[in-house]
Amino acid sequence: MSFAVCSRPRNAAATRGAILDAATKRFTAESYDQVGMRDIAKDVGVDPALISRYFGSKEDLFRQVIDDCGxxxxxxxxxxxxxxxxxxxxxxxxxxxxxxxxxxxxxxxxxxxxxxxxxxxxxxxxxxxxxxxxxxxxxxxxxxxxxxxxxxxxxxxxxxxxxxxxxxxxxxxxxxxxxxxxxxxxxxx
Missing domain, CATH: 1.10.357 (Tetracycline Repressor; domain 2)
Incomplete structure (x- = not known):
């Protein structure tokens, strides 16, 4: 007997927002060179590849954080x-x-x-x-x-x-x- 694994549907907008919030906190507290994509992913509880999918590179994510500040x-x-x-x-x-x-x-x-x-x-x-x-x-x-x-x-x-x-x-x-x-x-x- 096998059971299907039911996964919770992902809310892309909420996940993207959570990644951006976590990145903002990291870049506010640490320098660009100290912040790693894995650290941000761990803060949000997602795979680092998902950050790349939503934002591209670390540089692109950093730019989005800056733009998000106003x-x-x-x-x-x-x-x-x-x-x-x-x-x-x-x-x-x-x-x-x-x-x-x-x-x-x-x-x-x-x-x-x-x-x-x-x-x-x-x-x-x-x-x-x-x-x-x-x-x-x-x-x-x-x-x-x-x-x-x-x-x-x-x-x-x-x-x-x-x-x-x-x-x-x-x-x-x-x-x-x-x-x-x-x-x-x-x-x-």
């Missing part, structure tokens, strides 16, 4: 004339964004790896800087985008790391107003 495309989803005000308000009053901190940790831990650095640079260029420059347009758009990005990243990261701005309501308004003017100036040229 690209900044939402910065460009609005009227260019109100950019400074919108972004300044979010920088001062917006909630803490965990994906942003994960992105920073991943970048810091993995930037010593030539392979990872190439992926990071390509993802930043393709997913953020090039679209932002195209959105800003005009003379010296690339320089203005770098200035705006530096200001936004610096303020955002310092706020998140300090768990707030530690400013009075009046000082928060003053900061918001000044940031708005600076950012709009970078956008307008």
């Amino acid at each position: 690209s900044g495309q939402d910065l460009m989803s609005g009227d260019r004339a109100t950019f400074g005000e919108r972004i300044a308000h979010d920088l001062v009053y917006g909630p803490r964004k965990e994906g942003k901190l994960a992105w920073l940790l991943i970048m810091m831990r993995s930037s010593t790896s030539p392979k990872a650095l190439e992926v990071i640079q390509r993802a930043s260029r393709e997913g953020f800087y090039q679209p932002f420059v195209e959105w800003v347009v005009g003379e010296h758009a690339a320089v203005r985008v770098r200035l705006a990005a530096g200001l936004m990243m610096g303020l955002s990261i310092s706020k998140d790391l300090a768990h707030g701005l530690e400013l009075s309501p009046e000082e928060c308004e003053m900061l918001k107003d000044r940031i708005a003017v600076l950012l709009q100036g970078f956008i307008d040229g």
Whole structure:
């Protein structure tokens, strides 16, 4: 007498999501070179070949993790004339964004790896800087985008790391107003 082995149907989307979550945790905690596909597979309870089937190489998985942290495309989803005000308000009053901190940790831990650095640079260029420059347009758009990005990243990261701005309501308004003017100036040229 033989028995058929019944296997539970696999939910591809859920498995793919679990792999991506496990990879994000690994790349946030360890450098690119320290993370192995087998480690991620073990974390999820799947065969390493399944990771390759869903994502391709480790480099491709790493790129997907970076892309999943956010690209900044939402910065460009609005009227260019109100950019400074919108972004300044979010920088001062917006909630803490965990994906942003994960992105920073991943970048810091993995930037010593030539392979990872190439992926990071390509993802930043393709997913953020090039679209932002195209959105800003005009003379010296690339320089203005770098200035705006530096200001936004610096303020955002310092706020998140300090768990707030530690400013009075009046000082928060003053900061918001000044940031708005600076950012709009970078956008307008």
